Amino acid sequence: MLKIKLSQLKPGVKLGKDIFTFDGNLLLPKGSIVSKEQLEQFARRNIEEVYLWEESSKIKSQVDFQEVYKDSLAVTREFMLEAKLGKPIDEKEINATVEMLVCQVFDQNDLFHQMRIMKEKDEYLFTHSVNVSLLCILIGRWMKYSDEKIKELGLAGLLHDIGKVKVPDHILQKPDTLTPEEFEVVKKHTIDGYNLLVDLPWINESMANAVLMHHERADGSGYPLGLKGVKINNYASIVAVADVYDAMTSERIYSDKVSPYTAVETLWNDSFGKLDPRISKVFYDKITDFYVGNEVLLSNNERGLVVYIDPGQPTRPIIKVGDEFYNLAEDRSLTILEIID
Ligand SMILES: [Fe+2]
Ligand SMILES: [Fe+2]
Known part of the structure; x- marks a missing residue:
């Protein structure tokens, strides 16, 4: 109940x-x-x-997604503030929030549409935390994890950037590229996040490690430790995929958002040697199912409807524009700029 x-x-x-x-x-x-x-x-x-x-x-059908999302943002803002002030983080509200988010992810068709509506209505750190939580829950479900693990993943996603409360605002909000010194400060959010959570009785080792390792990459190019492949914990690999996808599809102060199609394609191309291929493959295969029926804006400025997605090339669908069909798998010069809601 x-x-x-x-x-x-x-x-x-x-x-x-x-x-x-x-x-x-x-x-x-x-x-x-x-x-x-x-x-x-x-x-x-x-x-x-x-x-x-x-x-x-x-x-799911009885609850209003927009309200759940807004409440989740409010709870996220609250626990981030508590962490910033050095106060204890309230377990009850966070747990209840993730339970609600878990329920929202049952009806997946609507999820990305809803997330797009809610994006950019609040500060990036909060919407990003809620979105990464939702995406982690979704990936956990696709990977057939147990209910308990799915909830843990949702929590890890919601809390993954909590260490950013220790990064000074002028660095976090900086519109230009960070200096190497500033980037070193940002990198510390992984260790700070881990330290904020590791002793809490409701956070287990996998969840704390997910927060610590979500910027590690399989080839050792990540941070903070430069860990390689199998040393990166499973939850961290899932948070990493969710994190990269949400960051690419969000408007941020220092970079423009890209369409979900481009994001998935980039994520897939960039994932070799970096992200866990078992997870990016599931993500790549499954996420594109959501996009049949979307109205999209093409790079030639025409609008069309996604009518068919080839499982072999899910990011290059067939688009119906007026009475014509464009096969993006054949016409590589055309790309999808954005989804029109
Ligand atoms: Fe992060
Ligand atoms: Fe993040």
Whole structure:
């Protein structure tokens, strides 16, 4: 049974526990289907959270993704601030957030559309943390991890850049390329993040190592330790793929975003010797399924619809423009600039 904030609920949910008024009278029994009017009544009575009946797999349709995302951003902002001030990080809120994010990733078709809508509406570090968490959960699911591991991955994703709270703002917000000295300071976010988390009882070794190692690369070119291949922990390899993908598809102060198609292609081409091929392959194969049916803007300025994706070349689909079909696998001069929402 999952506890959900009232603000995240849509009418039609089935209650998992009785709801009482503050003076102990039964308002609505367990098993009831809640109407819009009843939700408003709960709000008037300051009932903030309810338990849902269904298993988590069925909860997605009852919860408003945008609200969950906004709440996740608020929680992320809060725990980053606490970490910055040297306060203890609140486990309860973070755990509840990741549980909600895990539920959101069941209905995958909508996920990337929703993430695109929410992007760029908040500071990069917070949206990036929530997106990396969602992508880690998605990859964990694609790799058939257990529910427990998927939640751990979601937590590792949400917390992976927590060490950035120790990086001075003028470096974090710098619009130009960093000097080598400034880059050394940024690199420390991996070790600082690890140190912030490693002693917490609800963070296990794999999760702490994911935070420490998410910038390590298989050929030893990463940081902070320059570890190679098998020495990089599995969770870290998953966070790395999610991190690279989200960074490429986001507008940041020092670089323009690229389309998800270009991002996946670059990620795949750059992954040899750097990212874990087992993970980038799954990501490359699966993510492109999301893009059939998207309206896209092509590099020749025409708009078209993605109608077919060849599994062998998923980033070079067939696009219908008017009555014509462009096969991007054959016409390599054309690329997809962006997805139009
Ligand atoms: Fe990072
Ligand atoms: Fe990151």
